[in-house]
Amino acid sequence: MSNPSGSAPVEDQRELDLISRAQAGDRAAFAVLVREHQDEVYTLARRLVGDPHLAADVAQEAFIRAWRALPNFRGDARFSTWIYRITVNTSWTQKARAGRHRATSIDEHIQIPSSVDAEHPEFAGEIVELRSRLRHALDRLPDAQREVVVLKDIYGWSHAEIADSMGITVTAAKVRLHRARARLAKDLEESA
Numbered sequence: 035m036s037n038p039s040g041s042a043p044v045e046d047q048r049e050l051d052l053i054s055r056a057q058a059g060d061r062a063a064f065a066v067l068v069r070e071h072q073d074e075v076y077t078l079a080r081r082l083v084g085d086p087h088l089a090a091d092v093a094q095e096a097f098i099r100a101w102r103a104l105p106n107f108r109g110d111a112r113f114s115t116w117i118y119r120i121t122v123n124t125s126w127t128q129k130a131r132a133g134r135h136r137a138t139s140i141d142e143h144i145q146i147p148s149s150v151d152a153e154h155p156e157f158a159g160e161i162v163e164l165r166s167r168l169r170h171a172l173d174r175l176p177d178a179q180r181e182v183v184v185l186k187d188i189y190g191w192s193h194a195e196i197a198d199s200m201g202i203t204v205t206a207a208k209v210r211l212h213r214a215r216a217r218l219a220k221d222l223e224e225s226a
Contacts, residue, residue, distance in 0.1 A: 082125040092128045096121040119199045171221035179214035
């Protein structure tokens with residue numbers, strides 16, 4: 035939220051100051067940026083690679099890459115968007131390097147109120163089955179489609195944010211999301 039004078043919000047200005055200092059070589063300023071974004075970076079990596087240990091490696095490598103690339107950060111996008119893009123790229127690189135082809139665990143993202151199981155135990159089996167089918171369908175998506183689904187349906191990013199993060203057009207982001215959802219629906223229907 036902007037302040038009345040038209041300048042950047044205090045939080046944004048603080049982050050811009052940290053970025054500027056880090057670009058000048060201030061490791062302490064970069065350490066603050068890492069602390070402020072490490073949970074989100076790890077969570078995104080965990081959702082993309084599915085393995086907590088690999089996600090920790092991805093997060094560490096993403097911040098190393100960010101430090102090296104920081105002089106090239108122009109501020110065209112928010113720092114969080116920029117570090118998420120690095121995290122996504124690092125996730126796919128590390129995942130390929132590790133020889134893994136497992137996707138995010140959708141179980142973490144499907145929140146079923148505990149009262150459902152307690153009040154209607156007959157639904158518990160259906161919920162477990164749906165989670166399993168959805169997880170398998172998500173696992174079968176190509177990485178680029180899975181990325182769009184995770185960013186849109188789990189993180190709630192706009193099409194413009196996804197396009198910017200992936201380096202594609204908004205139309206391409208919408209098309210990928212549409213195709214991914216259609217493929218998920220088809221896989222879920224076939225597995226029913």
